[in-house]
Amino acid sequence: MDYQFRTIEQKWQQYWKDHASYQVSNQCEKPKFYVLDMFPYPSGAGLHVGHPLGYIASDIYARYKRLKGYNVLHPMGFDSFGLPAEQYAIETGQHPATTTANNITTFRNQLDKIGFCYDWSREVRTSDPGYYKWTQWLFLHLFNSWYNRRAGKAEPLTTLTDAFASAGSDGAGYLQPGIPPFTATDWQQYDHKTQQDILMAYRLAFSTYGEVNWCEALGTVLANDEVVNGLSERGGHPVVRKKMRQWYLRITEYADRLLEGLETVQFSEPMKEMQRNWIGKSQGAEMSFAVAGQPEGTTIKVYTTRPDTIFGVDFMVLAPEHELVAQLTTAGQRAAIDEYLGYVESRSERERMSEVKQVTGCFTGAYAINPLSGRQIPIWIAEYVLAGYGTGAIMAVPCGDQRDHSFAEHFAIPITNIIGSHYNGHEANPTKDAILEKSGFLNGMLMKDAIGFAIDRLEADGIGQRKVNYRMRDAGFSRQRYWGEPFPITWQDGVAVAMDASALPLELPFVKNYGPGPEGEGPLANITEWTTQGSHRRETSTMPGYAGSSWYFLRYMDPHNTNSFCDRAVSDYWGQVDVYIGGTEHAVGHLLYSRMWTKVCFDLGLIGFDEPFRKLVNQGMIQGSSRFVYRVRETRQFVSAGLKDQYETDRIHADVNIVDGVELDTAAFRQWKPEYADATFILEDGKYICGVETEKMSKSKYNTVNPDVLVEKYGADTFRMYEMFLGPVEMSKPWDTKGIEGVHRFLRKLWRLFFDETKGRVWVDVPATDAEQKILHKTIRKIEGDTENFSFNTAVSAFMVCVNELAEANCHKKDILGPLLVLLTPYAPHISEELWQVLGNTGSILDAAYPVLDEQYLAETEKEYPISVNGKVRTNIRIATDLKQADVEQVVLNNEVVQKWLEGKPPKRIVFVPNRMVNIVI
């Protein structure tokens, strides 16, 4: 009786289905545990071996926690709105709902074969109206809330209107830019539109103008992804940045709480670091520079973290989009400025930030006046200053900032050195440790100390004030697209009106054509019968991908509730996600957005916790390992990699699935594509050897490996363990199918501990020896520790070691094998169930008790110590573990190898680290 994995896996998958083994209740005596995967976007390409890496890891952990006695919530769903489906619709005319549903079916089938313990009764799909009803509902909460800075939390807008009515603009506690101060009476007398415009400046979800990538030729707004070198990916048409009305989430109000919240969660330090950098909190000063020859009140505001360098300012740079550019530009410079503005319009933000080789800019002709020194300095515009950062203007200090320095050199602007010998004349020095020179009242001060001193002076003189700045900007929340959640908003006379929550969901209407609407609006703008609602017009943008994914973890808790997005009692029971597993590519975007939504929900009393994910585990990417064949130019002859340099060849991707390691299956290659049917091969040593390169796993590179194929060939248990065996979950690594045999052999070897090919049953029910118990308990300790630490690759090797040792010891005893199976269940659930049943157990192993470590089997009395001389290991000696240092020294010095190295000299020192090593220094 051999290991029939296909039969076994089908049998148990059916059993789990029939017994609803993975269905989880919201009421349970046991402590709860919530294990969550980042749900996938169901792409048309189906699942490849990279996807399940994190899913297997979380599945192992979820199963482990269940064995440890927890009520484990482990759901899965689909992030099913998104650009690719819409793009596919444009190309093929098929409705995204149809293709998405098909893709989900494919994903589901693939996932099912791997034997995950998901509770599929809780599946969510973000594109399902029953789901996005609640996304819209939450959007309305964001729209109808503002951030009360005094209270430090979001509140319903009614508290703001009440405050305005009783105290005017002071009632809010802060004035938004562009809103003039007003009294309570003013407020009451304002017309509806004025009031609404003011409220819009406070709403957590708000609409204003923002820049998009506009492609005139395609008549559409493009994603950054669709723009390559300033041209559209499709068609290569020019792309410029254009202002359009957009929706935003006021995430900046949460900047501090998003920072503070990081202290309460278990994310890796680099992950926290990335989020902190994204938020980019800095302390500094905002100050105003007057402009020579301009009316009083025309000032340029700059934000700087280094007010100590104020006397080193040699010029100012405005963002080309800065509102004062037109006003300041002198007649003589107008033509040059206009030309430069045309250039900048074609540059993406990314290009503008990363440009270092080529310095560009243009002089406006105007001069600003340094408020402290009175010096006049030229005002330039340059692409490296972005309108959205700080005030959109900087004071340039060439001796302290390299970009300013390059700019000054390039345009021959004289550089003032305020840091004496710390500046070498060739490159900027951003030090804070120099003593200031040529700096007026700051002369002789250490720069560090001068920062605060300078700000005090700015405040005293009324020129500027202390200011905390954030690099993070409010999050763009609208897309000029079809396949996303429609906004539950209509517009009337320029005022956004929220739909009544009772009318939700606002369903996405069917369209026939996915082309853009007029003026760059989304496809919905073409359906006038949908957009026209009496005197109102519906918002035609849709929400971005992260809308649905910002709160999905809550919906899993209560997925079928039609009265609430998630019942409060249920979210109180499940609480935070205990472990969240997903890729680092989501390190910032998705995590910050869902953290913000959670905080808003918390502030509004919808849930009882304000951080969604207690612990985050990052999974590395699985890269593709591409294989290449070399076609001799203008022939149908292919030459093996080792001989390719003797010919002029073209490199062509070969499908990794027809290559064994690096050896091409030439017959399969001929059948792969009609054009290769009559291919001939120039071999080396009788083989065709392929070239190898690690690239992103992608269909177009023919380096994707479908898990179905591997599951079919080796079984789900082998596949699961092999994915884990590849290396640490959090590290990226190339996929290579070659090693999977080893894991499969391990499972067969395990099987042979129970059954022999010829003898049949070999397992026995007799008491185990201490030596056998030691093998087991060593394994218990290792597996439990590794599983807790998400070190699944070392756990798999520990299983291998254990089975090797049991085979060596000829141990087939139930006492040992039973607990071993329980340890193995999370990793290889099918074979464990089968063998558990073989051992005579009734019921599923899913609910077995996790083995308990018994230390008595692990006690050691002796250890083999490595003996080093000057740090180099020279020999090993067995030494009793309880021996004291003096005795150890005696033993070691008596050793002949040690004596040989000592050459009769006395040692200078002997380092003895109990249970580790001995080092003799001579």
Place this chain on the structure above:
RNA sequence: GCCCGGGUGGCGGAAUUGGUAGACGCAGCAGACUCAAAAUCUGCCAUUCGCAAGGAUGUGCUGGUUCGAUUCCAGUCCCGGGCACCA
């Protein structure tokens, strides 16, 4: 360009966080079983010098700290991820 991560045998990786570098597996080589093959089992397997015993070198590169560094520090090169409309 900026931020984050990673570089260890032919390959994936291990190393109790400063204490025997290369566990486990793949590939390879040699052998056993077999008519043969598959499966299985045994042995070898970083580089280099040496018949051997044994020695030297070795964790991207250059330095430093230490009795001792894959591990800590400084610098540097290469690769991957993110940079706000891919998800």
